[in-house]
Amino acid sequence: MSLTRLFVADKLAQGSELQLDEEPAHYLGRVLRLRSGDTVRVFNGDDGEWSATIGHIGKNRATLLVQGHVANASESELKIHLAQGISRGERMDFVVQKATELGVKRVSPVLTAHGVVKLDNKRAEKRRSHWQRVAESACEQSGRIRPPLIDAPLPLNDWFGSSRDRGDTDLILRPGAKASLADITSPQIKLCLLVGPEGGFSEQEYDDASVAGFASVSLGPRILRTETAAVAAIAIAQSLWGDL
Numbered sequence: 143m144s145l146t147r148l149f150v151a152d153k154l155a156q157g158s159e160l161q162l163d164e165e166p167a168h169y170l171g172r173v174l175r176l177r178s179g180d181t182v183r184v185f186n187g188d189d190g191e192w193s194a195t196i197g198h199i200g201k202n203r204a205t206l207l208v209q210g211h212v213a214n215a216s217e218s219e220l221k222i223h224l225a226q227g228i229s230r231g232e233r234m235d236f237v238v239q240k241a242t243e244l245g246v247k248r249v250s251p252v253l254t255a256h257g258v259v260k261l262d263n264k265r266a267e268k269r270r271s272h273w274q275r276v277a278e279s280a281c282e283q284s285g286r287i288r289p290p291l292i293d294a295p296l297p298l299n300d301w302f303g304s305s306r307d308r309g310d311t312d313l314i315l316r317p318g319a320k321a322s323l324a325d326i327t328s329p330q331i332k333l334c335l336l337v338g339p340e341g342g343f344s345e346q347e348y349d350d351a352s353v354a355g356f357a358s359v360s361l362g363p364r365i366l367r368t369e370t371a372a373v374a375a376i377a378i379a380q381s382l383w384g385d386l
Contacts, residue, residue, distance in 0.1 A: 146174060147183040147191075149278040149289065154189040159197070160206040167204035170196065183212060185287040190214060216285040218245030220384035221332040225250040226372055227339030228259045228295060233369045238273045240369075242280035242290055244376045245384065249273070251295040256341030266295045298347055302354045312336070312356045315371055316348060319358035323375065326359065328383045335379070337372045
């Protein structure tokens with residue numbers, strides 16, 4: 143049986159005590175049926191992974207005593223930045239979850255011409271926080287110790303014009319493009335993948351992407367759903383240049 147892993151916001155050090163609030167306490171005690179003295183793993187994205195022992199555990203609160211650092215080599219050396227056209231509901235959750243499992247370092251949700259999702263500032267921040275939690279949960283399941291950064295949603299042109307941490311290989315998925323991922327030279331710094339929403343990109347958006355330095359690549363003769371395309375592209379990239 144694999145050990146339970148929890149993402150926590152606290153600083154981690156040997157001997158420190160962590161106070162868990164209702165949701166993680168309920169998960170440990172009521173869902174997993176863990177008890178005082180049981181061992182879990184904790185991580186916060188900065189301090190690595192640590193073993194911790196459950197102290198008190200109740201309905202709404204629990205305490206963990208951090209024991210020792212645990213070696214973890216689960217982070218991919220291939221730096222992948224996914225810019226994803228926002229899709230509806232669970233489709234976007236699925237992309238964030240699977241991108242996290244596959245080792246993506248950063249996700250930028252972008253609003254596009256053919257996208258059906260419209261977000262004002264308040265809803266955009268609410269969705270960003272939700273996707274960040276999805277990523278943290280995916281890290282718990284997959285063994286990662288650094289959740290990807292989830293950016294605030296931006297219109298695609300604003301994202302093109304923003305000060306991005308550019309890599310050396312910027313690619314946009316485009317059905318019918320002549321090049322495939324296998325034709326691309328191995329990224330030396332970072333790979334940025336731009337994936338459209340359910341309705342795809344407009345011709346103007348493809349033109350804007352080209353001006354911004356993005357090369358078009360195809361995933362083959364079939365038209366994939368947005369969530370399938372993102373996962374397939376990341377998996378292929380990890381197979382070609384990463385750790386799959």
